[in-house]
Amino acid sequence: MVDKLDLADASHLVTRAGIGAEWATIKKLQGMTRHQAINKLINAAMMKPKTPSKKMTPWAVRMNMYKAGNPAFKMKMFKMTRVQNDDLKIWWLSHMLETSSPLIEKLTLFWHGHFVSSLTKVEQPKLIYKQHLLLRQHAMGSYASMLKAVVRDPAMSVYLDGRNNKKDSPNENFARELLELFTVGHGHYNEFDIKNVAKAFTGASVNRFREQYAFNANEHDFSVKKVFGKNVKTGDDVVRVLLAQSRTSLTIAEKFWNLFISDSKPDPRYTQRWAHQFKRSNYNIKILLSAVLNSDAFWSPRYRGQLTKSPVDLVVGSLRTIPSKLFNKAELVGILRLLDQDLFDPPNVKGWRVGHSWIDAETIMVRSSMVNKLTRGSMNARVNRGDQFPNLTPSEFQAWLLPNKAIKALPETPGKVRLVRALVLDPMYQLM
Amino acid sequence: MNRRDFVKAAGLVPLLGSMPELLFANQRPKGQRVLLLVDLDGGNDGLNTLVPHYQQGKYEEYRPTLAQPRSRTLDLGSDVGMHDALQPLKSFWDRREMAWIQNVGYPKPDRSHFRSKDIWETASNSDYLRDEGWLSAVLPDKDTGLHGVVVGSGLGPLTGKGCRAVAMHDPKTFVNQAKLVSNVQHKSNNPSLTHLLDVQDQLHGAKKLIENANNMDTKVNRYFKRSSFNNDLSSVAKMIVGGSDATVYKVKLSGFDTHSNQEVAHKNQLKYLAEGLESFAKVMKAFKLWDQVLVMTYSEFGRRVKENNSRGTDHGTSAPLLVMGGRVAGRQLFGTRPDLNKLDKGGDLRFSTDFRKVYGTVATRWLGQKNPWSGYGTIPFI
Numbered sequence: 001m002v003d004k005l006d007l008a009d010a011s012h013l014v015t016r017a018g019i020g021a022e023w024a025t026i027k028k029l030q031g032m033t034r035h036q037a038i039n040k041l042i043n044a045a046m047m048k049p050k051t052p053s054k055k056m057t058p059w060a061v062r063m064n065m066y067k068a069g070n071p072a073f074k075m076k077m078f079k080m081t082r083v084q085n086d087d088l089k090i091w092w093l094s095h096m097l098e099t100s101s102p103l104i105e106k107l108t109l110f111w112h113g114h115f116v117s118s119l120t121k122v123e124q125p126k127l128i129y130k131q132h133l134l135l136r137q138h139a140m141g142s143y144a145s146m147l148k149a150v151v152r153d154p155a156m157s158v159y160l161d162g163r164n165n166k167k168d169s170p171n172e173n174f175a176r177e178l179l180e181l182f183t184v185g186h187g188h189y190n191e192f193d194i195k196n197v198a199k200a201f202t203g204a205s206v207n208r209f210r211e212q213y214a215f216n217a218n219e220h221d222f223s224v225k226k227v228f229g230k231n232v233k234t235g236d237d238v239v240r241v242l243l244a245q246s247r248t249s250l251t252i253a254e255k256f257w258n259l260f261i262s263d264s265k266p267d268p269r270y271t272q273r274w275a276h277q278f279k280r281s282n283y284n285i286k287i288l289l290s291a292v293l294n295s296d297a298f299w300s301p302r303y304r305g306q307l308t309k310s311p312v313d314l315v316v317g318s319l320r321t322i323p324s325k326l327f328n329k330a331e332l333v334g335i336l337r338l339l340d341q342d343l344f345d346p347p348n349v350k351g352w353r354v355g356h357s358w359i360d361a362e363t364i365m366v367r368s369s370m371v372n373k374l375t376r377g378s379m380n381a382r383v384n385r386g387d388q389f390p391n392l393t394p395s396e397f398q399a400w401l402l403p404n405k406a407i408k409a410l411p412e413t414p415g416k417v418r419l420v421r422a423l424v425l426d427p428m429y430q431l432m
Numbered sequence: 433m434n435r436r437d438f439v440k441a442a443g444l445v446p447l448l449g450s451m452p453e454l455l456f457a458n459q460r461p462k463g464q465r466v467l468l469l470v471d472l473d474g475g476n477d478g479l480n481t482l483v484p485h486y487q488q489g490k491y492e493e494y495r496p497t498l499a500q501p502r503s504r505t506l507d508l509g510s511d512v513g514m515h516d517a518l519q520p521l522k523s524f525w526d527r528r529e530m531a532w533i534q535n536v537g538y539p540k541p542d543r544s545h546f547r548s549k550d551i552w553e554t555a556s557n558s559d560y561l562r563d564e565g566w567l568s569a570v571l572p573d574k575d576t577g578l579h580g581v582v583v584g585s586g587l588g589p590l591t592g593k594g595c596r597a598v599a600m601h602d603p604k605t606f607v608n609q610a611k612l613v614s615n616v617q618h619k620s621n622n623p624s625l626t627h628l629l630d631v632q633d634q635l636h637g638a639k640k641l642i643e644n645a646n647n648m649d650t651k652v653n654r655y656f657k658r659s660s661f662n663n664d665l666s667s668v669a670k671m672i673v674g675g676s677d678a679t680v681y682k683v684k685l686s687g688f689d690t691h692s693n694q695e696v697a698h699k700n701q702l703k704y705l706a707e708g709l710e711s712f713a714k715v716m717k718a719f720k721l722w723d724q725v726l727v728m729t730y731s732e733f734g735r736r737v738k739e740n741n742s743r744g745t746d747h748g749t750s751a752p753l754l755v756m757g758g759r760v761a762g763r764q765l766f767g768t769r770p771d772l773n774k775l776d777k778g779g780d781l782r783f784s785t786d787f788r789k790v791y792g793t794v795a796t797r798w799l800g801q802k803n804p805w806s807g808y809g810t811i812p813f814i
Contacts, residue, residue, distance in 0.1 A: 161691045161692060161742065164691065164692055164740070164741065164742035164744075166741045168741060169740045169741030169742075170740075171691060171740050171741070171742060171744075171746060172543075172746050172747070173691055173746070176543065176544065176747075180544050180547075186544060186547055191543070191778060194543075195778075262624075263623065263624045264623060305622055305624070305625065306622055306623070306624050307624065308624050308627075308628070340585055347585075348545065348546075349545070350545075350546050355624070356623070356624045356627040356628070357586075359627060359628050359631050360585065360586070360587065360598070360599045360631060361598035361599055361600060361606075361610075361631055361634060361635045361638060362585065362598070362599050362600050362601060362606070364613055364628070364631050364632060364635065365605075365606070365609030365610055365612060365613055365635070366609065368609070368612045368613045368614075369609055369612050372612055404622075407616055407618050407625075407629075408614065408616055425614065427614070427616060427618075427625065427628050427629060427632070428625070430628055431622075431624055431625060431628070
């Protein structure tokens with residue numbers, strides 16, 4: 001068969017449809033057909049994370065500390081929130097490092113960058129945790145169900161001020177981002193739509209004590225509004241109208257292009273077709289994923305090495321590829337922050353960066369430091385005992401670790417450790 | 433040990449503010465002008481920054497809980513008050529080193545943070561997407577050195593192929609980490625790789641220029657209180673004083689997206705802004721550079737005239753810009769002020785000065801370059 005996966009193909013699939021290039025998975029997929037390998041990844045049983053062991057202080061307790069009037073207590077409350085925020089980041093990072101099904105982690109992370117909320121603004125880690133479970137639940141399920149759930153997610157209601165959106169004084173923040181970022185995209189609505197969508201969502205509120213979304217009918221504007229020419233009354237009506245817009249499926253298809261294929265502008269010959277299939281399947285994410293991974297574009301040599309690794313791809317991915325005890329979890333969370341992919345804390349409502357914008361003068365330095373540390377020093381000791389790397393030829397090592405040939409000359413002195421270090425420090429390693 | 437170091441070591445500098453020029457000399461290319469851009473991120477509420485006392489009644493009607501009374505503004509004449517959190521800047525105003533350009537905006541305003549920030553940073557029309565920052569259209573090409581430095585992330589107005597610019601958190605970390613990045617020359621038709629290699633190349637160029645900033649710690653740090661915005665401004669001051677050849681520096685002060693409980697939040701941000709700029713200006717004066725520096729703020733938009741029900745304000749349109757520097761035609765309010773009786777259909781201000789008129793002024797009257805927006809004219813604020 002023409003499309004049996006060789007080492008480079010298997011590594012390509014594992015890296016892009018997962019996090020990092022763990023050797024065991026590559027070996028498992030090598031020799032399968034594209035279709036078989038993709039099915040195996042998409043339909044594998046997804047490993048669930050353990051329940052977080054660190055506690056998240058209930059809102060009532062936090063509020064009592066805050067209201068105690070004692071500045072020291074207030075400081076203690078803020079500090080506690082910071083610590084608990086970090087605990088949550090470490091919790092997810094640990095799972096990403098350990099899981100046998102990284103694909104769902106990649107998608108859950110993607111949805112966190114799409115339906116954005118942040119620990120910083122929400123100030124209640126439990127709400128973000130609940131949002132995370134929601135996004136995880138739907139990450140490879142139905143986008144339509146996810147959207148319906150997100151509009152009544154308490155963290156989202158805090159983050160985009162949905163809870164401040166009242167009949168007599170609509171707050172447009174949520175309405176605007178719902179249209180601009182979550183569904184139809186910028187340029188595909190007008191200010192009139194925004195105002196009416198905001199009205200339709202009036203009455204949202206959040207009970208922080210119960211960690212729940214609530215609807216306050218007294219603050220809801222029950223009038224009939226027009227959105228995209230359709231009559232709507234409630235937020236749910238708006239969601240239905242948005243799901244009927246073909247732009248909505250295209251927004252996601254285009255984002256999948258940048259997630260799985262290339263940093264370049266989406267090629268409409270592909271994304272239009274994917275969007276169509278996606279919408280027709282009632283927004284089944286596995287259908288979209290399968291279309292993307294089975295496409296010519298995904299396998300084309302043209303696009304290999306044209307995706308810039310996100311910080312999670314680089315940091316978590318490298319450690320899944322080359323396990324190391326040199327980094328503690330808090331440090332890794334810190335590195336992700338420096339690389340501008342702070343978990344549960346995107347910089348703004350547009351989410352984390354995408355594509356080659358991940359690389360700037362500042363992040364490239366942190367990226368280089370990270371892989372430098374990973375392949376320096378104590379790796380030698382372990383590897384020299386011969387228990388770390390498979391026995392491969394230099395060109396097989398390249399096929400495993402790089403999407404394309406190394407840019408810099410490789411070391412002439414033989415030795416697996418030296419070679420791996422050279423490959424990982426090569427500029428090509430920042431791409432996939 | 434040279435003289436300056438000796439003076440410092442001997443503890444003879446308590447009177448720094450009063451006779452600095454006797455003590456320190458800057459290390460810049462002679463006479464080179466600098467532009468410092470301050471991005472008020474989130475959309476600064478212009479109406480509570482420059483308060484329209486000339487329409488106080490109307491203003492209080494729109495802002496029942498948020499209106500700044502005259503007692504909490506600083507009188508700038510013409511019945512306009514400046515939010516009193518900007519007190520540290522008042523002396524610059526009085527000394528004619530600071531001015532405001534009122535009611536700046538653009539046609540068909542976009543109320544998305546990102547899109548409107550892009551419009552400001554690329555100087556495009558609101559219905560046209562541009563990838564290149566406005567400064568890439570202004571600054572002349574150069575093969576070495578830097579056009580600009582962003583303290584923070586993202587190159588913003590310095591984005592573009594022709595622009596040699598770096599973004600960093602602070603110069604110290606920057607120089608240490610730059611040492612770890614390899615410098616390779618390689619031609620490729622992979623745009624992601626080309627971008628990566630380009631960044632690496634500029635990084636090495638920048639490293640050489642910025643190393644000297646790190647020797648300026650003791651001379652500059654003392655001027656600044658500790659805050660993240662101040663740290664950023666202090667980094668810029670060190671680079672300018674230390675002789676980096678960049679023309680443009682950019683810093684960002686976030687927290688202006690005041691959808692709820694605006695009063696305290698906005699006051700604090702303005703206070704940070706004023707304190708930071710005051711310290712920065714003091715350093716520039718101490719090194720006799722104030723005449724070579726132009727500081728200018730910008731923000732993606734102002735805020736809705738009518739406050740919302742959360743004691744905040746939603747995204748709006750035009751807002752005033754602040755300019756400061758030794759050569760600014762100060763103590764003046766440029767442009768036509770906003771009129772609360774003539775709002776647009778959405779209840780927003782109608783802008784009266786296009787932001788490209790401001791950029792064109794900076795390009796020609798300050799940087800001595802051609803004006804890509806000459807159709808808009810210029811303003812004599814510099």
